[in-house]
Amino acid sequence: MPELPEVEVSRLGITPHLIGQTVAKLTFRTPKLRWDIPHELKKMEGQIIRNISRRAKYLLIETNVGSAIVHLGMSGSLRVLDADIAPAKHDHVDLKLTNGKVLRYNDPRRFGAWLWTENGEHQALLNMGPEPLTKDFDAQYLFAKADKKRLAVKQFIMDNKVVVGVGNIYANESLFSARIHPCRAAGSLTEDEWVRLVKEIKQVLETAIEQGGTTLKDFAQADGKPGYFAQELRVYGRSGEPCPSCSGAIQEQKIGQRNTFFCGACQN
CATH class of the missing domain: 1.10.8.50 (Helicase, Ruva Protein; domain 3)
Structure with a gap:
């Protein structure tokens, strides 16, 4: 499965395309990945993406009203594409931007996750040790x-x-x-x-x-x-x-x- 470097590379890859852009629409082609996809993610529509951060193997797509928490699971991947490109098999989530681009999530095994947090806290993020590339890890x-x-x-x-x-x-x-x-x-x-x-x-x-x-x-x-x-x-x-x-x-x-x-x- 993707490990921390792969997740960090994904963060670095999508960040220039998403920061400062406005979310036009979120489309879910399945109601459930590893867990149910929360309807609250729709709150991101109309919001500007302020930051893309990472905690462990989770990516946080941050807006003023809350953040999407994305986990790639066993086989998940993210792409930034033109929004008019038709979704392929296993393309389960689209985060469409007002600039005509889309962040597309593909996951053949459906063991990843899209979750929601309004305050940066979530059960999935609890009880974690320090990040290995920080000074706290010594x-x-x-x-x-x-x-x-x-x-x-x-x-x-x-x-x-x-x-x-x-x-x-x-x-x-x-x-x-x-x-x-x-x-x-x-x-x-x-x-x-x-x-x-x-x-x-x-x-x-x-x-x-x-x-x-x-x-x-x-x-x-x-x-x-x-x-x-x-x-x-x-x-x-x-x-x-x-x-x-x-x-x-x-x-x-x-x-x-x-x-x-x-x-x-x-x-x-």
């Missing part, structure tokens, strides 16, 4: 949070209550770069190891955003071009291939029901 915070935790460090950093947006692909890559075994208990890491891991999480996510997001089967950028970071993946999806550092075989196992890739020699 080694001291994680060292204290992980104290005496037996949970595998990979599961720990993928917990949205600890930090948002470190999905499976980027957890694998960050742990490899930090030379930390994904099965280690979170509470066993030293503060110096957390310093390394925080640095690598930030670097891996920033690189992914810069390069356009990971190329996933169901994801493409707002302009229709795929992301390119998949070419840079060092361990994810490379079970049995040579480790890029020591040439030993990349191993694979399930941790928390998620495929996990690592080098048993380089990561300890």
Whole structure:
């Protein structure tokens, strides 16, 4: 599914086309995605889009009367198109602008969401940890949070209550770069190891955003071009291939029901 870099790339892609524009009409071709689509979203009609922000993997399309909360789910994507282009299969939501453009939401699996908030708060946004690319996310915070935790460090950093947006692909890559075994208990890491891991999480996510997001089967950028970071993946999806550092075989196992890739020699 799209992870934080893909969602951030989507935000960057649609923002120049939406900021300052007026919503002419919202069209819903299905009453329900992951959850029912709230009728209150129609309040955006006639409103100027003031900002496009992101919290974890949610995008907020902000107006003076409230905000649409958009989640891409497993296979969702956003495009900015001419409004006269006919909708295709799985095009479930259109946010039409008065300038003749439309923000179109496509989601074959219908596991995404369009929600509504009038005050920036919503149940979907509760109990979340800090954003990984902010100053609030640092080694001291994680060292204290992980104290005496037996949970595998990979599961720990993928917990949205600890930090948002470190999905499976980027957890694998960050742990490899930090030379930390994904099965280690979170509470066993030293503060110096957390310093390394925080640095690598930030670097891996920033690189992914810069390069356009990971190329996933169901994801493409707002302009229709795929992301390119998949070419840079060092361990994810490379079970049995040579480790890029020591040439030993990349191993694979399930941790928390998620495929996990690592080098048993380089990561300890």
